[in-house]
Amino acid sequence: MKQHTERYLLPVKTISVLAVILSVIVFMSFSFKNETTISSLKSDTINKDSIESVKAFMDVYKVLMSPRCMNCHPSGDVPLQGDDSHIHTMLPQRGKDGKGIYAMKCMNCHQPTNLEGLNKPPGNPNWHLPPSNMKMVFEGRTPNQLAKQIINPKTNGNKTLQQLIEHADDGLVKAGWDMGEGRTAPPLSHEEFKKAWITWIKTGAYAPKQ
Amino acid sequence: MITLNINKKTFNVDVDPETPLLWVLRDTIGLVGTKYGCGMAQCGACVVHLNGEAVRSCVTKVSRAAGQKVVTIEGLSEKNDHPLQKAWIELDVPQCGYCQSGQIMSAAVLIRENKNPTEKDIDAAMNGNICRCGTYLRIRKAIQLAAEIQRKG
Numbered sequence: 001m002k003q004h005t006e007r008y009l010l011p012v013k014t015i016s017v018l019a020v021i022l023s024v025i026v027f028m029s030f031s032f033k034n035e036t037t038i039s040s041l042k043s044d045t046i047n048k049d050s051i052e053s054v055k056a057f058m059d060v061y062k063v064l065m066s067p068r069c070m071n072c073h074p075s076g077d078v079p080l081q082g083d084d085s086h087i088h089t090m091l092p093q094r095g096k097d098g099k100g101i102y103a104m105k106c107m108n109c110h111q112p113t114n115l116e117g118l119n120k121p122p123g124n125p126n127w128h129l130p131p132s133n134m135k136m137v138f139e140g141r142t143p144n145q146l147a148k149q150i151i152n153p154k155t156n157g158n159k160t161l162q163q164l165i166e167h168a169d170d171g172l173v174k175a176g177w178d179m180g181e182g183r184t185a186p187p188l189s190h191e192e193f194k195k196a197w198i199t200w201i202k203t204g205a206y207a208p209k210q
Numbered sequence: 211m212i213t214l215n216i217n218k219k220t221f222n223v224d225v226d227p228e229t230p231l232l233w234v235l236r237d238t239i240g241l242v243g244t245k246y247g248c249g250m251a252q253c254g255a256c257v258v259h260l261n262g263e264a265v266r267s268c269v270t271k272v273s274r275a276a277g278q279k280v281v282t283i284e285g286l287s288e289k290n291d292h293p294l295q296k297a298w299i300e301l302d303v304p305q306c307g308y309c310q311s312g313q314i315m316s317a318a319v320l321i322r323e324n325k326n327p328t329e330k331d332i333d334a335a336m337n338g339n340i341c342r343c344g345t346y347l348r349i350r351k352a353i354q355l356a357a358e359i360q361r362k363g
Binding site for chain 2: 092105
């Protein structure tokens with residue numbers, strides 16, 4: 001009787017162990033989903049280095065959270081203004097496409113170029129906020145939250161890895177370094193920012209822990 | 211020489227392309243209904259329509275308007291019978307009158323895009339037009355009345 005029981009238990013034990021191993025493998029494949037997304041895009045340009053990546057992102061974060069960038073990435077539907085990031089006077093609103101509404105569309109006041117003199121609206125041919133269905137908020141984000149938001153196509157304006165790299169040279173992004181008199185430039189030069197941005201992405205776009 | 215289309219008429223003006231549209235309208239062409247309030251897009255007295263949008267002519271360079279369609283307060287309607295103008299007269303909105311051209315031009319975009327504006331819509335559209343005399347309550351009522359006149363056709 002004992003022999004019969006032992007023979008019966010052996011395959012059950014084997015199957016149980018195999019099932020556990022399989023479960024672990026499946027679980028691990030889900031938890032590494034982010035890495036799979038990034039590395040599957042262009043694996044030949046990614047040299048994963050989480051320490052370098054996080055270090056570079058902290059420079060990126062410094063720039064993105066400075067007024068010249070954050071003012072147009074507010075948490076609410078009114079842009080921010082000035083070095084102290086107060087709510088934009090006269091309360092222009094985002095609107096569906098981010099270009100303002102009614103008589104206060106962004107380009108009604110913001111011209112294609114900067115204007116001479118203090119306190120005049122800075123200019124760019126494409127002045128706008130992110131659209132209401134993808135607000136790309138910077139204001140109030142921790143480094144961890146911002147990094148994850150930027151790298152995710154569902155929250156970054158549907159950008160691929162390559163498009164993210166190119167975005168550092170976008171016209172409106174670069175305008176952050178040329179916004180007219182009386183506005184403090186971001187804490188790094190555009191060149192330094194671009195270097196940190198690309199380093200962050202190409203070393204795996206890791207999010208800091210906090 | 212810059213060619214402008216203002217209130218459906220063509221004007222050829224010999225001005226520096228960097229000149230604000232406001233001064234070309236007032237000094238070169240003689241349309242003085244549009245006012246100078248601040249010169250820095252803060253008050254709304256200078257609002258005109260550029261391709262239907264309520265731009266601030268004190269900061270808009272005339273070169274931006276070249277070949278585009280400009281409408282000033284004088285051209286809002288042929289016979290001063292735009293719903294807003296009717297409402298403004300009926301409710302006796304202006305006090306000193308200085309801001310009112312800009313108020314009407316901004317409100318015109320609102321009721322064109324929103325046939326039934328709420329108070330919040332009026333806030334959103336009109337927050338950039340200031341009135342030193344404080345006619346805001348009459349402006350609000352007039353916008354609602356104009357929208358009603360427009361709905362009734």
